């Protein structure tokens with residue numbers, strides 16, 4: 527078979543790879559670019575979508591699924607294979623992406639800027655869902671000349687790495703590999719020794735901080751602000767990170783590390799994802815499943831409330847007493863988090879806790895760097911609240927876990943990482959005898 531890397535080369539977004547065998551074209555992921563690289567989303571596909579025969583997905587993150595509706599919009603008519611939890615989760619993820627596209631268009635019109643074109647619409651999400659086929663872990667599926675098996679990647683509920691067999695050869699695509707210390711998700715499976723392993727390398731140059739340290743610090747930060755009667759504002763991604771934060775808040779309450787206070791989830795997308803969580807219980811760790819079996823929602827602190835309307839969200843500004851507010855977007859690129867920050871940053875009793883990556887130059891990065899005044903929605907806002915950034919919540923394997931997962935592999939192609947991370951990981955892998963390539967966009971490999 528022939529592999530061509532058509533995305534996530536030197537970046538951590540835009541995952542998309544093409545496999546060809548006997549004229550059959552199988553796509554692995556078709557993700558959106560995010561952040562600075564997002565102009566790539568409107569560039570033409572490097573292949574004709576009408577010529578693609580089938581699509582297999584690793585997991586539901588937007589950078590792995592965000593361009594699928596556009597694939598349908600431009601004539602793709604084939605199936606989409608993924609685990610059942612992944613197929614449930616992609617619907618709200620793509621609807622949210624469509625909403626953001628429409629908001630960008632409105633904003634451009636209002637500000638008389640060049641108006642971006644709508645790349646796809648609701649009907650393309652419907653086509654995708656109608657053509658989707660659940661593929662359970664460990665079951666072997668014939669797709670044209672390929673035999674495909676999904677195994678647990680431990681990165682999101684339903685996340686998978688993909689084994690593809692054809693012509694007597696085996697290719698493994700890691701998708702995104704999970705962080706083994708996650709208590710809410712099952713540990714990633716190990717891959718078979720393959721003829722070629724296409725691997726992510728997000729944290730290829732650094733190990734993670736011990737998670738126990740992160741948890742202790744998180745509990746201390748929460749207790750200090752809440753005991754002082756302050757609010758804690760936590761910007762978070764809607765899928766997985768927000769629910770993991772709720773899982774630990776619930777535990778800290780139950781173990782008496784923090785007082786029981788109202789916890790508000792102020793993000794419509796997080797609310798939808800949390801609803802789905804209750805319907806995909808089999809996708810979680812044995813620990814989480816044991817809670818569900820006892821009738822306990824492990825992702826629900828005692829006074830959890832989901833806010834729905836914008837008015838409800840704004841009313842949180844006038845709330846008396848201690849509380850925790852979780853809102854999106856996780857990287858502060860928009861969303862309800864901005865008005866919470868504007869309101870709470872000037873308050874010395876309050877705390878802002880970052881639990882995810884903040885891009886350089888962005889508002890989150892400025893706050894973490896200790897700036898005393900920031901600009902939010904056109905206002906200068908003084909920073910008097912405590913600002914914390916907790917490493918360790920990453921959903922990805924750290925360097926040592928990647929090395930462990932790849933230990934038996936002989937021929938490795940690295941994608942889904944910045945170049946520094948890929949080079950550092952490649953050096954270590956070569957040191958133990960593997961043949962490693964840092965893939966360029968459009969590079970082909972014969973397997």
Ligand SMILES: [Zn+2]
Pocket residue numbers: 585587681702
């Ligand atoms: Zn991911």
